[in-house]
Amino acid sequence: MKATPRKGPRNPQPGEWTAAQYSKQYVASYKPFNFVDGEGVRCSLYVSGCNFACPGCYNLAAQNFRYGKPYTQQLEDQIIADLGQSYVQGLTLLGGEPFLNTQVCIRICKRIRAEYGHTKDIWSWTGYKWDELMQETPDKLELLNLLDILVDGRFLEPLKDLTLQFRGSSNQRIIDVPASLASGDVVIWRNLKR
Numbered sequence: 039m040k041a042t043p044r045k046g047p048r049n050p051q052p053g054e055w056t057a058a059q060y061s062k063q064y065v066a067s068y069k070p071f072n073f074v075d076g077e078g079v080r081c082s083l084y085v086s087g088c089n090f091a092c093p094g095c096y097n098l099a100a101q102n103f104r105y106g107k108p109y110t111q112q113l114e115d116q117i118i119a120d121l122g123q124s125y126v127q128g129l130t131l132l133g134g135e136p137f138l139n140t141q142v143c144i145r146i147c148k149r150i151r152a153e154y155g156h157t158k159d160i161w162s163w164t165g166y167k168w169d170e171l172m173q174e175t176p177d178k179l180e181l182l183n184l185l186d187i188l189v190d191g192r193f194l195e196p197l198k199d200l201t202l203q204f205r206g207s208s209n210q211r212i213i214d215v216p217a218s219l220a221s222g223d224v225v226i227w228r229n230l231k232r
């Protein structure tokens with residue numbers, strides 16, 4: 039019998055997918071000094087590999103865990119140097135799926151906190167919903183604790199809306215991570231306009 043095509047993204051069980059199992063620590067792209075991946079001027083790191091397989095994914099090639107090049111010390115040093123420019127507000131992690139590449143993402147976030155404290159902010163996109171992350175593996179929670187802003191949830195094509203700030207579909211939320219962790223509930227980013 040022919041399999042019915044899947045209509046939406048995949049939905050993992052808690053802890054079903056791990057970075058240890060999937061990540062090859064590859065980077066699809068690094069884009070310094072851009073204005074589109076969050077608030078202010080930002081440096082964006084696109085890690086490789088994502089299992090959600092959202093129909094209409096904006097970065098299909100980066101679903102492959104071996105797309106691009108390995109993350110290197112040289113790239114990390116470049117990111118840290120770029121973030122040192124006074125007009126850069128912070129780093130953005132995208133993919134692919136940052137939470138299935140926690141080895142790379144935790145490493146760069148920790149270095150930013152060590153060198154810049156909270157004078158630079160860190161945003162990340164993820165296909166996981168906030169409530170799913172709360173039930174996930176310790177490395178995912180460690181990464182979450184290093185972030186300022188999380189844009190959560192799969193891209194859902196039926197809810198696609200190009201007028202939204204920094205999101206592709208209306209189910210996705212821009213979440214203030216420290217405030218949400220402190221209150222135990224999702225707190226939306228205070229600068230949200232739409």
Ligand code: SF4
Pocket residue numbers: 047088089090091092094095096097098101133134135164165191192193
């Ligand atoms: S979560 Fe993002 S990168 Fe992954 S398949 Fe969905 S849209 Fe693509």
